[in-house]
Amino acid sequence: MANIVSDVICPFCGTLCDDLEVELSDDGKKILEVYHACAIGAEKFLHSQAEDRITRPRMMQEDGTTKEVSYEEAAKYTAKILCEAKKPLMYGWSSTSCEAQSVGHSVAEAVGGIVDNTATVCHGSSLIAVQDVGIPSCTLGEAMNRADRVVFWGCNPAHAHPRHMSRYSVYPRGFFTGKGSKSRKVVVIDPRKTDTASLADVHLQLEQGRDYELLSALRVAFRGEKLPDVVAGIPKDQIYEAADLLKSGRFVIIYFGMGVTQSLGKNHNIDIAIGVTRDLNDYTKAAIMPMRGHYNVTGSGEVLGWQYGFPFCVDLSRGIARYNPGETSSNDLLMRDEVDAVFVLGSDPGAHFPISSVKKISELPSVAIDPHLTPTTAVCKLHVPVAFVGVEVGGCCYRMDNVPIESRKVVDPPEGMLTDQEFLEMVLAEVRKCKGV
């Protein structure tokens, strides 16, 4: 009989699908097939089995080659650079479990570091907006059962969250949405005719970066006030029609992504998107939700939130928690030369930060903890490979709607490899030794 593990959680995107089945070899050591996952999720499980996987820490040498070191040496080096630094940056945290995050925060407290997660280049704008104006939100389950008007603003789930539409937002039959996609009207707002837009009932192809104008225009249209002939490249008739379509729904859900958070305006774009949601609640029920990227970036915000009161950009260097995005955010710190060591776990700033910031990382004492070879591991002084969370070790993760889901272990990591939590505990012990606590 096939050896199948069921109800496996996919540790890739914030959709955190929890219905995967993984087929193992008879001895339970190899992953043979992954069922129900999208192409990205399946690749994540299968790649963990790659023959050429790095299984031991490596130090970069002067001549650009690398030298294998033990986990003990790696932990000592990591503790040393963190303890010697005045203000180390500890960045990432989005591709690991909440348990590991918590150990990492203890390290950061002991060395007086800055803890920042990938929201800093993703939904940081949204977090700032939520602090400014609050957020009327809901869970994906509510959206699936109730939402008959679905808006995707500046996000492209067909590519970034491939099963979001089939599991929650567009196709599933819910309690009040018994006809699946037939019971919903989908509106996409995007400067490109994305693959999500081509499935939509209405696509407003706005001029790139004009989201704030279009969102304001919707608020005007809801109130039946006058609009100029064209706003953000969209004729006013289309805006009035879209406004009426949304008002006529029983439950509107607005999902938004990088199109609004990374374009100019940033947190203000989200402010007004939340304003639109609030307005809609005068006519019907409406909610709004950020499409979180990494599978546990939401968890990182939660853990930081309950430990320090802030969801990212937490500065612990003065012995108390401070928060000031723009000052205590990774890219600003790097660009202003305000940090003197960099520790990266569960993220790849080498690939996803502007190159000017990556250069700064390469000039500093640095360590990258990541199962993969990445542009970050290519520029850091030490690379510590660890087990894949959600594949080789379990742990708590938060879905994009803030629902915690316990991920599962499916196979053992390669012989002798540590999990990130185990490695962090070794670092913590070393740090405590050198700080004399």
Add this chain to the structure above:
Amino acid sequence: MTKISLNLITGRTIQQGVSMEGGKEKKAYTKACGIIEMDPSDMKKLNVWKNTNVRVTSEFGTVIVKAVEATQGPHPGLAYIPMGPWANMVIDPNTYSMGMPTFKGVPIEVEVAINEPIYDSQELVRRACGLKV
């Protein structure tokens, strides 16, 4: 040599996601992300065939990528490089004091660079950081 000005945005594609999980040091990742998607009308203006190497330059940097036809177009005037180190060579790092670099809406110029090489992700960042490759 013809040069055209476009507005650059970056973002995810499913190929970017799959190849990233398959290993960022592999060719598939370069193939998925070391590209610039352009509208056919812009390719015509630039006088460039599909799958030709081009140089993309902004106020903030420069990078060689392959010009391909927009897969989610039409979007004349707009160019798309999937998120990754190639895009990040040219995007605007300014955060305007709120932490987030400006990944979308960066003015760029594109010109044909047939004989220039496209580096893989590791070589690209190592070179840019002045490290040995």
